[in-house]
Amino acid sequence: MNYYFHIPFCRQKCAYCAFYSLPHPENAQFDAYLTHLEKTLSATANPCAETIYLGGGTPTLLDAPRLKKLFDLIRQAIPLAENCEISIEANPETLDEEKIFLIRDFATRISVGVQSFFAEKRTRLGRVCSDGALQRALKLISEAKFPHFNCDLIYGVPGESKASWAHEFDFLADLPVDHLSCYALTPEEGSRLGGNYPVDDDLADDLWELTATFAREKLGLTRYEISNYAKPGGECRHNVNVWRGGLLRGYGPAASGFDGVDRMTQVGDFAAWLAGAPAELDHISITERLNEIFAVNLRTTGGWTREMWTRVPHADAWILRQNRARDLQNRYSGVILITEQKIALSEKGLRYWNTIAEELLE
Ligand code: SF4
Structure with a gap:
């Protein structure tokens, strides 16, 4: 944890x-x-x-x-x-x-x-x-x-x-x-x-x-x-660990946690936190969550390997990720590197991560 x-x-x-x-x-x-x-x-x-x-x-x-x-x-x-x-x-x-x-x-x-x-x-x-x-x-x-x-x-x-x-x-x-x-x-x-x-x-x-x-x-x-x-x-x-979808427990006002499915965010108000206000639960679908985790880790120069992806809670098939990455590769040249075992952004891709992430999160 x-x-x-x-x-x-x-x-x-x-x-x-x-x-x-x-x-x-x-x-x-x-x-x-x-x-x-x-x-x-x-x-x-x-x-x-x-x-x-x-x-x-x-x-x-x-x-x-x-x-x-x-x-x-x-x-x-x-x-x-x-x-x-x-x-x-x-x-x-x-x-x-x-x-x-x-x-x-x-x-x-x-x-x-x-x-x-x-x-x-x-x-x-x-x-x-x-x-x-x-x-x-x-x-x-x-x-x-x-x-x-x-x-x-x-x-x-x-x-x-x-x-x-x-x-x-x-x-x-x-x-x-x-x-x-x-x-x-x-x-x-x-x-x-x-x-x-x-x-x-x-x-x-x-x-x-x-x-x-x-x-x-x-x-x-x-x-x-x-x-x-x-x-x-x-x-x-x-x-x-967090970029790769690792489990996270957050303590203190405005702290976030992730239990493998949902994100919990403690109330961002000191008085309310002291009074015991419950954490907010972010119930987004597993597909959206996986897209988010996939996009966030693409900020790293190492990107994803097939083996790393299988360790993400509820990970979907690697082939789906490859297809998604190929789709991006067809639309933007020189931003994404894909092999059988690995998907990562190029230096140019890192620079445009925001745009790429938006596409991935659609
Ligand atoms: S105001 Fe923001 S940036 Fe400045 S010390 Fe506090 S948390 Fe850090």
């Missing part, structure tokens, strides 16, 4: 973000969260965890004693597989030595929301983090020698150039990262920048292409998904 914990608190909202999180939380809200989480965790039997992902929000906004309590609750409620991957998202300005020590003792993977090494770009993004706080946090993480260390960056921000994007990788090259996530700036509806923010799509396309080169040449990381790069063995197992 894969587990996702949503910790719905942020120091303040970043300008592009519409994830569910409460800005400026108080200690009483942290405590209410932990108390209710304990109750929900103990209400059902939790199968052995292959992966656990603590995201948000900002999990590391909790102070050290509360962070420890969160880790203890999870340890007590969920049996961990021997090689269980435990990831935690962290924002640099919330980290100190004590928290890093606790996290290192609990998690196998830390994912840091850097977004940019340039203060001016972070300001444009509405990220509150000084250069000093960023460098201090990255030094502490580097010294703690996490088995896996990811940084998140954002590209395509107005004013950015190919040269400044290249320079981001020079900063990264000094860190022991084995994973990198790079997302194009896409301000969401409901965020402070809003859905109409002028994003330069051509620049974003160019930077996406360059990212694979910089990641490989400067960091030794290879693209394994449209937005993700890793050293061999550094891929985020949690995400890979």
